Amino acid sequence: KQEVTQIPAALSVPEGENLVLNCSFTDSAIYNLQWFRQDPGKGLTSLLLIQSSQREQTSGRLNASLDKSSGRSTLYIAASQPGDSATYLCAVPNSGYALNFGKGTSLLVTP
Amino acid sequence: DAGVIQSPRHEVTEMGQEVTLRCKPISGHNSLFWYRQTMMRGLELLIYFNNNVPIDDSGMPEDRFSAKMPNASFSTLKIQPSEPRDSAVYFCASSTGRTGDLRGYTFGSGTRLTVV
Numbered sequence: 001k002q003e004v005t006q007i008p009a010a011l012s013v014p015e016g017e018n019l020v021l022n023c024s025f026t027d028s029a030i031y032n033l034q035w036f037r038q039d040p041g042k043g044l045t046s047l048l049l050i051q052s053s054q055r056e057q058t059s060g061r062l063n064a065s066l067d068k069s070s071g072r073s074t075l076y077i078a079a080s081q082p083g084d085s086a087t088y089l090c091a092v093p094n095s096g097y098a099l100n101f102g103k104g105t106s107l108l109v110t111p
Numbered sequence: 112d113a114g115v116i117q118s119p120r121h122e123v124t125e126m127g128q129e130v131t132l133r134c135k136p137i138s139g140h141n142s143l144f145w146y147r148q149t150m151m152r153g154l155e156l157l158i159y160f161n162n163n164v165p166i167d168d169s170g171m172p173e174d175r176f177s178a179k180m181p182n183a184s185f186s187t188l189k190i191q192p193s194e195p196r197d198s199a200v201y202f203c204a205s206s207t208g209r210t211g212d213l214r215g216y217t218f219g220s221g222t223r224l225t226v227v
Contacts, residue, residue: 034216043202044218089154098144098167099204099216103153 002027002094006102013080014110021075021105023090028068035064035075036089038104044089048075080109115219117203123225129191132222135184136205140217145178145188146202148221154202160186193226200224 003026013019023033032051036044048057048064050073056065063076073090087106091099116135124130136143144159158168160180168178175194180186190197200223206216 036218041223043220044204046216098156098159099154100156101154 002030002092002100004090004092004100004102006088006090006105008105009103010106010108012108012110015080015082017080017109018076018078019080019107021077021088021107023073023075023102025071025073025092025100027092028071030068030092033064033066033073033090033092034099035062035073036091038087038089040086047088077107080107082109082111085109115203115205115217117201117219117222119222120220121223121225123227124193126194126226127192128226129189130193130197130224130226132188132201132203132224134186134188134203134219136186136203137217138184140205140207141183142206143180143186144204144206145186146204148200148202157188157201190224193224195226198225 005024007022030052032049034049035047037047038044047062048059050057050064050066056063061078066073075088077084085108087104089101089104091101094100115137118133122130142161145157146154147157148154155170157170158178159166163180163183176190178188200221202221203219204216
């Protein structure tokens with residue numbers, strides 16, 4: 001069974017800092033990996049999807065990398081802003097159609 | 112497109128009562144998923160359907176939980192009888208259904224269930 005782990009569980013940084021969130025998975029035979037954002041009391045919003053053939057994806061200030069061989073992905077957030085405060089979840093599909101999620105990293109960016 | 116629509120947004124019920132959660136997937140998506148989110152366990156898959164057929168229900172906690180998808184545009188998750196430990200946020204998601212393909216994977220806003 002695919003296990004997904006996210007480190008750290010919580011992170012607090014001052015506005016303007018660059019930061020890295022980590023995700024590891026136990027089964028490297030994945031099709032792709034996705035990063036989501038969840039605001040308090042809300043659903044999940046897709047941020048970045050990395051296909052297994054790719055090494056990274058970028059969207060604005062966000063950059064996600066994927067290293068299948070080592071079972072790791074990172075989400076890099078440049079020049080963090082208070083509006084980036086949320087929980088960030090990574091997910092990989094299992095052998096079927098469903099997603100296995102990490103427990104997330106709760107990010108707080110202080111002004 | 113209105114996205115994945117869940118109802119109700121919030122539900123408070125007494126222990127022992129029946130609870131029914133509803134989901135309308137995105138039109139054209141042929142896979143539908145029910146997840147449960149708690150602080151302790153994070154997001155867990157309960158069941159998923161492909162082309163209205165239940166494919167994997169191994170995440171359903173016990174017989175008190177049941178899910179149906181009578182047609183491509185509607186699904187229900189029922190808990191009978193409900194217990195306080197069922198309190199959680201229940202999410203519905205839909206996707207295009209290709210194996211391992213996360214494109215188009217869209218979540219609803221969730222139903223926050225509180226059983227007192």
